Amino acid sequence: MRTRFAPSPTGPLHLGHAFSALTAFDMAQESGGTFLLRIEDIDLSRSRPEWEAAIFDDLSWLGLDWPRPVMRQSERLGVYRAALDRLGAMGLTYACTCTRRDIAEAASAPQEGVATGPDGPIYPGTCKTAGRDAAGAAIRLHMDRAVARTGPIRFHDTGRDIEIGADRLVQEVGDIVLARRDMGTSYHLSVVLDDAAQDITDVVRGRDLQDATAIHVLLQRLMGISSPVYHHHRLIRDAQGKRLAKRNDARALRTYREAGARPADIRAMVGLTRGA
Template sequence: MITRFAPSPTGPLHLGHAYSALLASDMAREEGGALLLRIEDIDQSRSRPEWERQIEDDLHWLGINWPTPVLRQSDRIPAYRSALELLWERGLLYPCTCTRRDIYEAASAPQEGARTGPDGVIYPGTCRGKARTGPLPDGAMRLDMSRALNGLESIEFQDTGAQNPGNHNVSAISMLETVGDIVVARRDFGTSYHLSVVVDDAFQNITHVVRGADLFEATQIHVLLQTLLGYPTPVYHHHRLIRDENGRRLAKRDDARALSLYRREGLTPQNIRALVGL
């Protein structure tokens, strides 16, 4: 078993992060496997070295260890480019110049009605007819979902988490209707979360992906990209979310629940385990 904890160094770790990291570490230890740390820093405008240092310090304090060197996505841009080139050569991508406002307005037209999916507002297809010849261009790129699913009736994956347990089969028709043409490269990143996480999971030989239930709907996207790129599909374990007193899932804006503050107040790693139900 090889799993990973993959935070973005854009803020402090909170109790939700602690639960996910501890759960993944515990699962790997029980199976005699390994937990890898991956720093997902493709958003260089928001990533900070001081947050990365704080993440590692908090994880060590929790008693979590990992092999080195740590993989950083900012070092992996050529690998993401190679994956994009493979998809481009198969005619599965097209460039997109739409802004978020353009997409929302087009998708909100009276005859359309804006619908959202795991990649946000479902793209109305404005740029789908653009030329796809020549070398892979720079800029934002989308996956032509209709072409990507051609010849596939469905995609399948296994989830061992308590939230959505069992074998899942998502039909191609469902993906066309509820996901749409996802972004696989952003203008300012050269990649996207969906593409980079799939490429890195394959590169690191991840066998089990342990993450929050809020990412369950995105899994169908990741399994499709794995299929298109010839990668194996890991076993997924989507766990419950740690929520505040109002039932909202924790986010990095919830600095009052940052691990560093609990540490300053004198709590122990055992106290943190109790707080998150471990």
């Protein structure tokens, strides 16, 4: 078993991050496997070296260890570009110059209604046949052509065998972004390629990413990559029931550490008793 924790260095780790990292680490340890750390820093405008250093420090304090050096997405832009070129050569991508406002206005047109998917409003296909200049454009997946190649998507998720039909992918996911104009890639593309490069056998992550799994398996099928087993765990929420985010500084690990908490206390707070 090979698991991973893949945070973005854009803010402090909080209790939700601790729960996910500890869960992945414990699974690997209990099976005699390997736990890996990956730094997802494709958002260069928000990523900071001080937050990356804090990630290393917090995880080490929790008692986690991992092989060095770690993988950083910012060092793999050429890999992502090559994958985009490959998908493009297969006729599965197109350039999109629409802004978020363009998409929101098209999606809310009376004759269309508003449908949302894992990436928000489902793209209405404005640029699919418009032949617009690709300069400064995002790159989208042509979902109709993609599912014509793959057919239904099947994968194992949190103890269940899942099948999602081609029609659902077209209607409920749509033409997702594979490369944002300011990044050269996207979460969906990079996470699939990075998990494959690290030979990840079991992906452990929160239920907030569960709907994205079909996208990732689809991309794996298109690029001939084996799918890992997926485990989507419960989310750690605040007193109002909201999922924790990096803006929740009150739940940041550094806040608890400064107040005298021990790693065993963090485990207890998130409902994990191993090592307490």
